Amino acid sequence: MEPPTQRRKTKQLSLRTKVLIGFTLLFSGVFGLAFYWFYTFTIEKTTERLYIDMRQTVVGAAKEINPEEVVQLYEQGTVYKDYLADDGIPTDPIFQKHLALFQQVNDIEPRAWLYTYVVVDESPDEFTSNVSPAFPENRPPIIDQEKLANLEEGDSLSTVFLVDLWVRYDPAKAAKFLEPIPSNKFHVETFSGNGLVDRPLYNDGFFGSWITTYLPLKNSAGETVAVLGIDFEASYVNHVKNAIRNRMLAGFLFIYLSLFILVYILSSFLTRPIVKLTSAAEQIGEGDYTYDLNTFHSGRLPDEVSTLAEVFALMVSKVKQREESLRMQVRELKVEIDEVKRKKQVQQIVGSDFFQDLQSKSNRIRAAMKKTDEQFEEEKS
Numbered sequence: 067m068e069p070p071t072q073r074r075k076t077k078q079l080s081l082r083t084k085v086l087i088g089f090t091l092l093f094s095g096v097f098g099l100a101f102y103w104f105y106t107f108t109i110e111k112t113t114e115r116l117y118i119d120m121r122q123t124v125v126g127a128a129k130e131i132n133p134e135e136v137v138q139l140y141e142q143g144t145v146y147k148d149y150l151a152d153d154g155i156p157t158d159p160i161f162q163k164h165l166a167l168f169q170q171v172n173d174i175e176p177r178a179w180l181y182t183y184v185v186v187d188e189s190p191d192e193f194t195s196n197v198s199p200a201f202p203e204n205r206p207p208i209i210d211q212e213k214l215a216n217l218e219e220g221d222s223l224s225t226v227f228l229v230d231l232w233v234r235y236d237p238a239k240a241a242k243f244l245e246p247i248p249s250n251k252f253h254v255e256t257f258s259g260n261g262l263v264d265r266p267l268y269n270d271g272f273f274g275s276w277i278t279t280y281l282p283l284k285n286s287a288g289e290t291v292a293v294l295g296i297d298f299e300a301s302y303v304n305h306v307k308n309a310i311r312n313r314m315l316a317g318f319l320f321i322y323l324s325l326f327i328l329v330y331i332l333s334s335f336l337t338r339p340i341v342k343l344t345s346a347a348e349q350i351g352e353g354d355y356t357y358d359l360n361t362f363h364s365g366r367l368p369d370e371v372s373t374l375a376e377v378f379a380l381m382v383s384k385v386k387q388r389e390e391s392l393r394m395q396v397r398e399l400k401v402e403i404d405e406v407k408r409k410k411q412v413q414q415i416v417g418s419d420f421f422q423d424l425q426s427k428s429n430r431i432r433a434a435m436k437k438t439d440e441q442f443e444e445e446k447s
Contacts, residue, residue, distance in 0.1 A: 081340060085333040086326075093325065101318050108310050113277075116298060116306075117264050120279040123178045124262070124296040127171050131182075133283040135160050136292040139228055140184050142202050143243065155233050156243055168231040179297040181230040181241060182283070184208045185257045189222035190246040199244040208291055214258040223249035228292070239274055256280035256293050267300055275300030343375060350382055 139160040155165070168180040186193060186206045196204045209223065217223075224246040232240035241247075247270075256263045265278040276297040282290040415421055 080337070082333045082337045085337070086330060089326065089329045093322065097318055097322055101314065105311060105314055108314065109307055112306055112310060113303075116277065116303065117279060119175070120178070120264075120277075120296050120298060121262055121281075123171060123175050124180070124279055124281045124294055127167065127180055127296070128281050128283060128294050130167050131164065131283060131294060133285050133291050135163070136182055136184070136228065136283060137208065137285070139164070140208065140226070140244075140292070141205060143228070144200055144202060161229055161243065164229040165231065165234070168229065169234065172231060177298050177302055179231050179299070181232075181295050181297075182228045182292055183225050183241075183253070183295065184228065184292045185214075185249055185253060186224050186226055186246075187213060187221075188224050188246075190224045190248055192222075193224045193226065193246040197244060199242075205244075209257070211258060211289060214254065217254075223254065225249045225253045252278070252280060253293070256282050257290050259290075267303060269300070277303055339375075343378065347378070 139158065143156065143158045143161055156162075164182065171178055171180055185208065187209045188196070188206050193206065196206070198204075225248070226244055226246045227241035228243060230241040233242075252263055252265045259282060261282075263280045265276075265280070267275065267277050269275040276299060278295055278297050281294045281296075283292040283294055285291045
């Protein structure tokens with residue numbers, strides 16, 4: 067294992083960065099799901115509110131319409147050139163009466179675009195070839211409930227428009243008097259039913275994109291003879307959806323950024339002691355035990371970092387004591403080793419031939435000197 071001082075340097079990802087990345091991933095998912103749910107829920111409730119407004123408006127308008135007049139307009143109304151105003155709008159009294167009513171409703175509810183239609187048992191091509199809006203002849207009868215109940219696959223029905231408020235504002239968007247189009251399931255369902263029919267956002271391929279509510283108009287015998295429809299333009303619906311989305315998105319982004327900043331600040335507060343403790347550990351790892359670990363202690367509100375610092379301080383104290391003890395033992399061992407070395411060296415010197423020869427010579431010299439001293443003492447005496 068490599069020594070600590072030679073430990074290979076590797077790229078590290080700080081704890082603070084990990085906290086921020088974790089927050090970003092977690093809250094991005096949570097906020098994404100929450101935004102989707104709130105947006106879908108709000109759009110659903112807003113759409114419901116729009117349909118409620120349309121139902122209330124169309125029911126109120128229907129109270130001012132005599133279904134028998136609608137039938138009379140279909141059967142006898144014309145757009146002969148002598149019966150057209152300068153702007154091309156038919157001057158038929160019933161047509162004008164209904165158009166004025168639709169205008170009054172629009173003045174109260176500017177989103178509402180009203181129109182009437184009937185359903186006949188002919189295809190649009192057959193109706194166009196057989197019927198001239200300028201003359202009342204050859205108009206097929208309005209389909210009855212028995213025929214609707216016994217429709218077979220392949221039967222072709224036409225929805226024939228009568229009065230459309232758009233003729234006053236944009237003739238290109240308006241359904242012209244006695245203009246036929248293929249009947250769809252909503253037209254037929256309303257004509258054969260007894261109540262309101264809501265149609266989701268659609269593009270009809272003729273007049274634009276809308277959301278619609280249909281209301282059957284019944285004669286005195288309780289038979290459906292015509293339908294009153296009310297449209298809200300898709301542009302208005304999309305405008306409402308975009309406004310809701312933008313406001314919700316702004317709100318969610320504000321909350322998201324606020325929480326991100328809060329987590330950024332808290333992550334700094336939470337990781338700062340750990341970073342300092344890491345720095346202290348590196349310093350102590352280099353052998354410097356002078357670092358004051360008391361700075362990590364929180365007297366009033368101790369936490370995990372304080373406990374970790376206390377345990378670390380205790381560990382450092384024990385390591386320091388053990389290191390000092392080891393140093394003392396090393397010094398004692400060194401003295402003992404030096405003494406053994408000294409004795410061994412002396413023994414090597416004493417046991418050498420040179421030392422033995424020198425010791426023999428020394429003994430002979432010492433013996434000769436002793437003998438000389440004895441002779442000198444004898445002569446002296």
